[in-house]
Amino acid sequence: MRRGKGINSPWTYAFGMLAMMIPSQAFSTFYTYYYIEKLGLALGLATLARVIFMVWDAVNQPLAGYFSDRTQSRYGRRKPWIYVAVPLFMLTFMLVFMVPGGLSGYGLFVWFLIALILYEAAATILWVNYGALFPELFRGGALRTKASAVQQGYQIVALLIGTALTPILFNKLGFGSMSMIYAVAFAFFMLLCMRYVQEDPEALKTPRMGLKEAFSATLTNKPFWVFNISNSFAQTVNGLLSSIIPFYAKYVLRIPEGQVTILLAAIFVSVIPLVGVWYWLVRRMDPVKAWRLSLGAYALSVLPLWFGNGLGAGVAAGVIVGFGMAGFLVTPPVVSGLIIDRDFDDTGRRREGIYTAVAGFITRSSGLISVLAFFIVGQIYGYKSGDEPGPDPETTFRVLISIVPFLLLLTAIVLSFLMKIKGGDSTKDNNGGTDINV
Helix, strand or coil: CCCCCCCCCHHHHHHHHHHHHHHHHHHHHHHHHHHHHHCCCCHHHHHHHHHHHHHHHHHHHHHHHHHHHHCCCCCCCCHHHHHHHHHHHHHHHHHHHCCCCCCCHHHHHHHHHHHHHHHHHHHHHHHHHHHHHHHHHCCCHHHHHHHHHHHHHHHHHHHHHHHHHHHHHHHHCCHHHHHHHHHHHHHHHHHHHHHCCCCCHHHHHCCCCCHHHHHHHHHCCHHHHHHHHHHHHHHHHHHHHHHHHHHHHHHHHCCCHHHHHHHHHHHHHHHHHHHHHHHHHHHCCCHHHHHHHHHHHHHHHCHHHHHCCCHHHHHHHHHHHHHHHHHHHHHHHHHHHHHHHHHHHHHCCCCHHHHHHHHHHHHHHHHHHHHHHHHHHHHHHCCCCCCCCCCCHHHHHHHHHHHHHHHHHHHHHHHHCCCEEHHHCCCECCCCCECEEC
């Protein structure tokens, strides 16, 4: 592929991550808080809407990947889908946070559900096609590790903006204006990313698979399934922590809403240099072992959150979480790329889209665990909504931010050991990857 200045550079490709993660993080961190605490939607109705949302999210991912892989145009396979999805994502993101006045009860539930479904449809097209570009643009272990580290560095900046800046914006301007600002920022950075992406023309020449054949080949890839099922439990923790932090700040740390920004900044600012530490580690380790190590570090890092009491203790616990989170952000893309490379070696067909989509299906399906955990723990301790927090909301959110994530990560670690290395140790392929098997 021709590489002009900035073309297919890890630094310009990562603008796409920055673009999508700013609104996505604001969404995942505050949409539950907004509807339950601010608008008074009952926890039961919110849980039902989120379950439907998760099921829809899981179902539409594989189809988006399949159609992306089959696309053949002079503009490439992925870029046309991304260009179409940009205005749709802007509109649907604003729809989530621009709720008409006077809605309550079942009317608010219907708005919530429709907004979630439409938002997810647009987000799926973006995430599947952007993610499918990664293994195509960056080949070989060294380049892929660098690209992953750069991408996650941008992601942390986006996480910081999407979490720490968001309370400032909605306190000053309201949720609706906040969503408009983030929608415009998304469009700017995503179009900037696409300006410097040039897809591999050779990928268009690989034979296309039918729907049944594509899914069959994916479903029989055992390393892919072990990796993604294990990874999905850990990925669920990312979403769970983000959504629980505002509740944790209110009911456990007992800090004012304006200080939530400080707490979130402590977590995500610390992640930025720690991504560099993990990049250094991954370059010197077998990628699969580095991935397992990151899962273990993440599991231990959530335990101090149980002991949080006040802003200072919350900040200290947040910095520790940052170390575990940084490792988990850097290592999975490297392992995933190795699995996709191995599939191409075996089949002679490039199917980044279907692999990215099915991986998303697995991850989103496991997101139901966080939804159900919220509901079950809330029922145990009597939490119903911001209007009816129950007799012990403090313990409710200590359990949800520490014990539940630890158990999810422990499950991920156990599953990760089902992925074995041929010969009992790492063996390197020609691209610096690892010969993996189950």
